[in-house]
Amino acid sequence: MRLLQLAPLVLVCGPLVSTARADDRHFETHVRPVLAENCFTCHGSNKQKGGLRLDTAAGFARGGDTGEPLVNAKNPTKSLILRAIRHEDLVLKMPPKGKMSDKQIADLTQWVKDGAVYPAATAIVEDPTKHWSLRPMVDPKAPAHAGIDHFIRQKLATKNLTLAPQADLRTLLRRVTFDLTGLPPTPAEMDSFLNSAIRSPHSALEEAIDRLLSSPAYGERWGRHWLDVVRYADSNGLDENIAHGNAWRYRDYVIKAFNDDKPYDQFLKEQIAGDLLPFKTEAEKHEHLIATGFFALGPKVLAEVDKKKMELDIVDEQIDTLGRAVLGLTFGCARCHDHKFDPVSLEDYYAMAGIFLSTKTMESFKTIARWHEHPIGNPAEVKAKAEYDAKTKGILARATSLTAAPDAFAKATGQILKDEAAAREKKSPDAPSAMGVMEGPVVDAPLLKRGNHLSPGAPVLRRFPKVLAGENSLPKDTSGRLELANWIAKPDHPLTARVIVNRVWRWHFGTGLVASTDNFGLLGDKPSHPELLDWLALRFIEDGWSIKKLHKRILLSETYRQAGVNPNAPEPDNSSLARFPTRRLEAEEIRDSLLAVSGRLDRTPGGIAITHVKNREFLFDHTSKDGTKYDSLRRSVYLPIIRNHLYEVFRLFDAPDPAVVTGSRATTTVATQTLFWLNSELVLSSADALAGRLLADSTLDDAGRVKLLIEHCYARPASDSEVSRYVTALKGFDDELHNRRKAWAAVAQVILASNEFITIK
Secondary structure (H helix, E strand, O other): OHHHHHOOOOOOOOOOOOHHHHHHHHHHHHHHHHHHHHOOOOEOOOOEHHHOOOOOHHHHHHOOOOOOOOOOOOOHHHOHHHHHHOOOOOOOOOOOOOOOOHHHHHHHHHHHHOOOOOOOOOOOOOOHHHOHHHOOOOOOOOOHHHHHHHHHHHHHHOOOOOOOOEOOHHHHHHHHHHHHHOOOOOHHHHHHHHHHHHHOHHHHHHHHHHHHHOOHHHHHHHHHHHHHHOOOOOEOOOOOOEEOOOOHHHHHHHHHHHHOOOOHHHHHHHHHHHHHOOOOOHHHHHHHHHHOHHHHOOOOOOOOOOHHHHHHHHHHHHHHHHHHHHHOOOHHHHOOOOOOOOOOOHHHHHHHHHHHHOEEOEEEOOOOOEEOEEEOOOHHHHHHHHHHHHHHHHHHHHHHOOOOOHHHHHHHHHHHHHHHHHHHHOOOOOOOEEEOOEEOOOOOOEEEHHHOOOOEEEEOOOOOOHHHHOOOOOOOOOOOHHHHHHHHOOOOOOOHHHHHHHHHHHHHHOOOOOOOOOOOOOOOOOOOOHHHHHHHHHHHHHOOOOHHHHHHHHHOOOOOOEOOOOOOOOOOOOOOOOOOOOEEOOHHHHHHHHHHHOOOOEOOOOOOOOOOOOOOOEOEOOOOOEOOOOOOOEOHHHOOOOOOOOOHHHHHOOOOOOOOOOOOOOOOOOHHHHHHHHHOHHHHHHHHHHHHHHHHOOOOOHHHHHHHHHHHHHOOOOOHHHHHHHHHHHHHHHHHHOOHHHHHHHHHHHHHOOHHHHEEO
């Protein structure tokens, strides 16, 4: 009870993610295609059996002649539409000729559980070809030394508001340190900064930013942001949750790219077409190949019986990821029909699909399908691996092609078994490899009616979307990925720089200048400061696509250096940025901070994530128990990311679904987060280790230890009342527990469990 009396275990509550637009995207990508394929023939514009029409929002809401609503709001799993598609009784079976696939049923079930939002196609009246994000960037006039603040002040002036006073120096360094590294500042770093600030606060801040940007921790923090966007995971998820045993190479590539400040245009080119780029060294070649893991990392239904459907589903996932992650457009919504909102046609979609059908992602589509991996070892390792694979493949080919007479067949089979046993005895050479894609046979994709590969139309020549690129075509003898990469990375592309600049702004301020970070289309939000967005994007390009220079431009602005409270600007939503927005630490920051302040954080960089299973092996045994371990003391970015079974601490504090593009994490407040601070082994062991650190210094008295504890956890000096209160509490714990270390651990737990520890202001 004393824990509860000493510090309220209350978490900062942020706004929940807006669901309307997310539901629209989910519907267009996962629901409408299923309805079109299975339902619209009998329940569409031409025919309405049973009085039911499913191709419009109004028809779906009205229901059919039975009078029973299609969706049961009180008990969604008992909804009429779900009973029908599950074929649960003799009469109600839809579609009547055969049940939908498990994946389709799962998608519709999830949609119904989420409220069955059916977007009305008439909601958008704007001419999509004139949408703001598709227009060329315009360079507005602004003072070079105060560009950001100039635009923010202009917006504030329209509401008779002003910027908040500047944050105090301690608050500012803690904010900057967490933003750039995901870790708290140490007492020594704080003292050094405050001493430098005596001479010049601005110079001290700039020096601190340079130091943090040069730290390996910077790439670990900002690489994690990008991994959210590219749906990084160390397992496949879906039906066959097997290990992405080499995905960590892509993760380490991303971290290194941020630490090296690799120009963003080059960063994109390597991920889209790294296998096609020139290279000067073998190491650079391998880096480029690893980068193409961007397209290989997505979840795949590896046991899909229909191999062509599997191939097209993988292509769809790649198109959708590229669109959302890099360009902020939902290309995937045009798989079955012209995009309902954005100017992307069915032909545009299949023109892009040809690029990815001409790209080799999979080694085999046979159950269980195998994704392609690039050999990245030295020449001897690669040769030994190739020879082994050729030998075992030859044995399999012989076994499947025997047509001899019975006696000869038995003899030949016996020899094959001996050869196979010998091959197995000599284990496969451990040649390094990396998930990625490469060129495949060049094909143009047929235009599929309603996205159904069983209803192919004429081939569509490979090209880019016309609304963005005009009339264009691609070479006949290559996939077009290299051209795609170069087109996306053009300085005058209207979307590429805008999207990444907006992402960086969101990761610093909690909300992007365009709030819908992954959607710059008509369903997305309009920019709050359109001139500022273009000004930043154009400066970003002028600075050589340097993300580190973009950081400095933002972090040195008065807008960023504001206090978190502005008594003269009572604007609840803070849409004009009249104060710095308070935020809660993200899941990885919470875990890493607990380890850091307790002195246990292992700073070893990089390396393999999953150790209990090998590449392509199943993560769950026959008991469905996941054996993945999370007891490492390394930074959270190096822990395994398991689809379908995310680490509980990550789940608890809103880490994203690693199967989808996520540029803006949610922030929720639930009771189980409070229980985490009371009962979690991570918290308890951190509190104990922190107690050990305090007791190890015999020169300190109890008051001195309280001061050091507050400094470590909150990056500020303790007040006299805090020292008095915690010293008194310590005596009470000591009398009750009769154990000095446990008493200090109890006090440390209270301080760790407070709101201040996980709040940036």
